[in-house]
Amino acid sequence: xxxxxxxxxxxxxxxxxxxxxxxxxxxxxxxxxxxxxxxxxxxxxxxxxxxxxxxxxxxxxxxxxxxxxxxxxxxxxxxxxxxxxxxxxxxxxxxxxxxxxxxxxxxxxxxxxxxxxxxxxxxxxxxxxxxxxxxxxxxxxxxxxxxxxxxxxxxxxxxxxxxxxxxxxxxxxxxxxxxxxxxxxxxxxxxxxxxxxxxxxxxxxxxxxxxxxxxxxxxxxxxxxxxxxxxxxxxxxxxxxxxxxxxxxxxxxxxxxxxxxxxxxxxxxxxxxxxxxxxxxxxxxxxxxxxxx
Amino acid sequence: xxxxxxxxxxxxxxxxxxxxxxxxxxxxxxxxxxxxxxxxxxxxxxxxxxxxxxxxxxxxxxxxxxxxxxxxxxxxxxxxxxxxxxxxxxxxxxxxxxxxxxxxxxxxxxxxxxxxxxxxxxxxxxxxxxxxxxxxxxxxxxxxxxxxxxxxxxxxxxxxxxxxxxxxxxxxxxxxxxxxxxxxxxxxxxxxxxxxxxxxxxxxxxxxxxxxxxxxxxxxxxxxxxxxxxxxxxxxxxxxxxxxxxxxxxxxxxxxxxxxxxxxxxxxxxxxxxxxxxxxxxxxxxxxxxxxxxxxxxxxxxxxxxxxxxxxx
Numbered sequence: 001x002x003x004x005x006x007x008x009x010x011x012x013x014x015x016x017x018x019x020x021x022x023x024x025x026x027x028x029x030x031x032x033x034x035x036x037x038x039x040x041x042x043x044x045x046x047x048x049x050x051x052x053x054x055x056x057x058x059x060x061x062x063x064x065x066x067x068x069x070x071x072x073x074x075x076x077x078x079x080x081x082x083x084x085x086x087x088x089x090x091x092x093x094x095x096x097x098x099x100x101x102x103x104x105x106x107x108x109x110x111x112x113x114x115x116x117x118x119x120x121x122x123x124x125x126x127x128x129x130x131x132x133x134x135x136x137x138x139x140x141x142x143x144x145x146x147x148x149x150x151x152x153x154x155x156x157x158x159x160x161x162x163x164x165x166x167x168x169x170x171x172x173x174x175x176x177x178x179x180x181x182x183x184x185x186x187x188x189x190x191x192x193x194x195x196x197x198x199x200x201x202x203x204x205x206x207x208x209x210x211x212x213x214x215x216x217x218x219x220x221x222x223x224x225x226x227x228x229x230x231x232x233x234x235x236x237x238x239x240x241x242x243x244x245x246x247x248x249x250x251x252x253x254x255x256x257x258x259x260x261x262x263x264x265x266x267x268x269x270x271x272x273x274x275x276x277x278x279x280x281x282x283x284x285x286x287x288x289x290x291x292x293x
Numbered sequence: 294x295x296x297x298x299x300x301x302x303x304x305x306x307x308x309x310x311x312x313x314x315x316x317x318x319x320x321x322x323x324x325x326x327x328x329x330x331x332x333x334x335x336x337x338x339x340x341x342x343x344x345x346x347x348x349x350x351x352x353x354x355x356x357x358x359x360x361x362x363x364x365x366x367x368x369x370x371x372x373x374x375x376x377x378x379x380x381x382x383x384x385x386x387x388x389x390x391x392x393x394x395x396x397x398x399x400x401x402x403x404x405x406x407x408x409x410x411x412x413x414x415x416x417x418x419x420x421x422x423x424x425x426x427x428x429x430x431x432x433x434x435x436x437x438x439x440x441x442x443x444x445x446x447x448x449x450x451x452x453x454x455x456x457x458x459x460x461x462x463x464x465x466x467x468x469x470x471x472x473x474x475x476x477x478x479x480x481x482x483x484x485x486x487x488x489x490x491x492x493x494x495x496x497x498x499x500x501x502x503x504x505x506x507x508x509x510x511x512x513x514x515x516x517x518x519x520x521x522x523x524x525x526x527x528x529x530x531x532x533x534x535x536x537x538x539x540x541x542x543x544x545x546x547x548x549x550x551x552x553x554x555x556x557x558x559x560x561x562x563x564x565x566x567x568x569x570x571x572x573x574x575x576x577x578x579x580x581x582x583x584x585x586x587x588x589x590x591x592x593x594x595x596x597x598x599x600x601x602x603x604x605x606x
Contacts (some may be wrong), residue, residue: 006586016423022404022412023408023410026405027410027416029400030405030420031416031419031420034419034420034422034423034478034481035419035422037434037435037438037445037478038423038426038434040434040437040438040445041430041434041437044437056343059537063535065605067495079300089564093517099329099330102326102329103326103329103330105326106322106323106325106327107327108463110320110323111316111319111320111322111323112319112321112323112324112327113320115323118327118331121334122330122334124393125334125338127534127586127587127590128338128342128583129538129579129582129586130538130585131335131536131559131562131579131582132342132345132514132539132579132580132582132583133338133341133342133345133543134573134579135341135345135363135566135575135576135579136340136341136342136344136345136348136576137337137341139344139355139572155335156337157330158329158333159329159330159333159334159336159337159597160329160330160332160333160334160531162325165329168379179305186595189321191319191322192322192326194369195326216425219427220427220428220429222427222428222429222540223541226544227567237430238427238429241429241433242545254517259324260433260437261433261434261437263335263435264429264430265430266431267427267430268426268427268430271425271428272424272425274425275418275421275422275425276418278430279414279418285483286485286486286489286518287485287486287489
């Protein structure tokens with residue numbers, strides 16, 4: 001007796017169920033492969049130092065050492081690094097929201113000679129790798145006495161916040177109905193008043209996407225903090241972890257494997273949470289800049 | 294108030310300055326509006342690029358003033374510097390393998406999810422997740438997964454009976470492939486874009502293809518691929534640009550070793566500039582990097598013109 005007669009299905013439905021099953025099996029297998037390393041990360045952070053490496057591998061630590069977390073947090077100057085990271089995130093974010101949206105508004109709504117040519121220049125600067133301007137910028141900041149401060153990372157973002165974000169905000173402004181801000185203009189609102197009171201309040205989704213990208217970018221950044229921040233009291237979390245890996249001065253001992261896994265897990269949690277809860281803005285931002293670009 | 298009215302009155306009577314006209318005021322506001330970008334472009338963009346071009350022609354040990362040496366740095370790169378050639382080779386091989394594979398894996402996943410899979414947003418979140426994990430955490434995680442003998446990879450291999458599994462990051466043969474695996478772990482990063490563009494393909498086109506007798510494969514090849522080709526091209530170019538700037542994973546896990554088998558280009562640039570303090574040479578390396586990325590982008594754009602379909606052309 002065939003399955004199809006048991007469940008009273010025609011052949012079309014049988015083949016459909018078969019392919020659905022294959023689809024979900026492939027997806028589940030793929031997802032398991034992608035998530036396995038993350039499980040391994042968290043499990044490694046809860047193991048005793050001696051149990052990190054065993055054959056066969058154990059995914060569930062015995063015993064589960066929750067105290068690895070407070071121990072690691074106390075052993076290293078975690079809170080100082082967190083404060084340094086947040087200083088940079090907020091410093092960059094405020095500058096970028098204000099200047100990128102102002103510049104983007106001018107490109108999207110105001111007419112002036114040379115506007116299109118200048119916007120093409122904005123777009124083309126996206127192709128310049130950071131490393132080409134890095135060395136002169138480094139020397140300029142050295143002469144300004146800004147090395148080992150967050151300023152070299154924050155200040156350049158107060159000048160339009162980067163071509164990518166100008167482009168993103170402009171795309172969003174172009175999608176707004178211009179009748180409302182034309183009405184505001186007729187009612188005697190100046191150009192910048194219109195921007196501040198009419199355009200920006202409508203732009204919270206775009207500002208949200210910009211904030212998420214900025215948070216993730218600065219939180220995860222490794223190269224610029226590595227170049228500019230040299231003492232442990234000034235480092236962001238991402239570079240501090242790397243220093244702790246080798247730190248053998250009198251204050252601390254070098255990190256153990258479970259401690260490195262603890263720090264990596266802690267470093268991973270905020271971006272993952274932001275992604276989970278603000279996915280809508282995030283996805284919108286990716287799509288606006290990628291598909292319509 | 295009265296004086297203001299009089300002033301406007303006289304101004305109208307005479308010829309208006311350009312900034313007093315409606316158009317002029319808008320233009321002025323426009324220039325003020327973009328001035329942060331324009332200033333930044335000059336201070337952090339054009340200025341440093343010109344300086345960098347100048348430094349690339351000098352010997353500059355950062356502690357003393359730059360000394361002009363003409364094209365010496367470039368001559369050294371292309372004729373004598375074996376590590377420069379090695380860095381180009383490592384980065385090139387990595388890009389050739391990971392960029393197409395990353396696009397295929399990401400696009401493949403998007404195709405599967407686009408088969409009206411239930412709980413689409415949950416799947417999407419899961420596959421995208423590795424792409425939001427910070428590079429530093431990813432590096433330590435994979436150092437732990439591929440640790441010699443006792444890492445996850447090796448202990449799984451030994452459990453299933455493979456004796457003497459490779460010492461991944463410790464071997465000149467396996468270190469680069471291990472970093473490629475690390476890169477592919479983030480391949481879900483393209484998922485959001487691919488899904489959005491797949492969902493944007495008009496169903497009418499599929500209906501038309503069915504009427505013309507196209508099977509699933511024909512529909513995929515003649516409708517899906519052409520309609521989503523601009524996004525594939527975009528992610529491909531971004532993939533090239535990013536793979537030429539790989540730094541964090543190699544710096545943390547291997548520091549370029551063993552025996553320079555993972556000496557990525559930017560890692561070499563960092564070594565020259567910040568460890569050996571040869572800023573002039575590092576500036577030269579940065580310019581070569583810029584030229585490579587620029588040339589590759591143009592090349593991909595040119596060759597793709599025949600394959601990529603843009604709506605409304």
